[in-house]
Amino acid sequence: MSKALDGPTIFMKRDDNTGLALGGNKTRKLEFIMGDALAQGADCLITAGAAQSNHCRQTAAAAASLGLECHLVLGGEEPEQTSGNLLLDKIFGSHIHWAGANRKGEDIPKIVEQLTKQGKKPYVIPYGGSNELGALAFVEAFKELESQRESMDVLFTHIVFASSSGATQAGLMLGKKILNSPAQIVGINIDKGKTDKVPFDQYTVALASSTASLIGANHQFTESDLTLNSDYVGEGYGVVGTLENEAIAMTAQTEGILLDPVYTGRAMGGLIDMIRSGKIKKTDRVLFWHTGGAPALFATQVT
Secondary structure, three states, X not given: OHHHHOOOEEEEEEHHHXXXXXXXXXXXXXHHHHHHHHHOOOOEEEEEEOOOOHHHHHHHHHHHHHOOEEEEEEOEOOOOOOOHHHHHHHHOOOEEEEOXXXXXXXXXXXXXXXXXXXXXXXXXXXXXXXXXXXXXXXXXXXXXXXXXXXXXXXXXXXXXXXEOOOHHHHHHHHHHHHHOOOOEEEEEEOOOOHHHHHHHHHHHHHHHHHHHHHOOOOOOOOHHHOOEEOOOOOOOOOOOOHHHXXXXXXXXXXXXXXOOOOOHHHHHHHHHHHHHOOOOOOOOEEEEEEOOOHHHHHHOOOO
């Protein structure tokens, strides 16, 4: 890919290979979150996402592996054909609740009430697994990356990834600060329009600060610590265009690696554009963090 772009050396962190239900970055978050659920005596999990949510697919798999009931609150209406992540959700035995326009868990409280009345002990996982535990997982992930980087004797100038629910970016920001890394943490905004971006920026910064407090680290963050590139939102969440299609094809045809159409396709498309426009220079060394999501390829028209 570097040769095809006549650009910088590009490294890739392969969270698509994490191993749980075809992989993805949510596996890291779930390691921490599921431990908390078990510690609290939960017997069922509830989380939310879009119909093709990677987070929901990995949560369903984690629940199945631990013998927990799983309830997924998915945006939209039930499709006529089941494919991609939704097919896997059903294979893992999850209970699916369709929520119409609500894809971020707005309907969760009433499901908690129903399950509690049935004598169950529900545990709510926030949208995208984005809380302090989810962010803490990416502090650990940054430490893992630093160990690999040192063994390779390389310094990254940029770490680029898809940013949507906040915990991945918050955790990487905190990891960078704890380990005093010079790398620029560059989130590619996947779905936040102009009205959503300011509160999302504030949320991500606050999450990085509260995660630092959780582990006793004396670090506080401001919006000046956050780099969230919103140039590639296009027509919105899940709308696949030329940017995503080209990135998926180029990565597959130059590296034999699959991206997904919603998250990594858009993030890689952003990286490609930043290289072509000169925002990232040929002398830079870029780490692209592959957050997974390939099952969604089988539910999307990609050209």
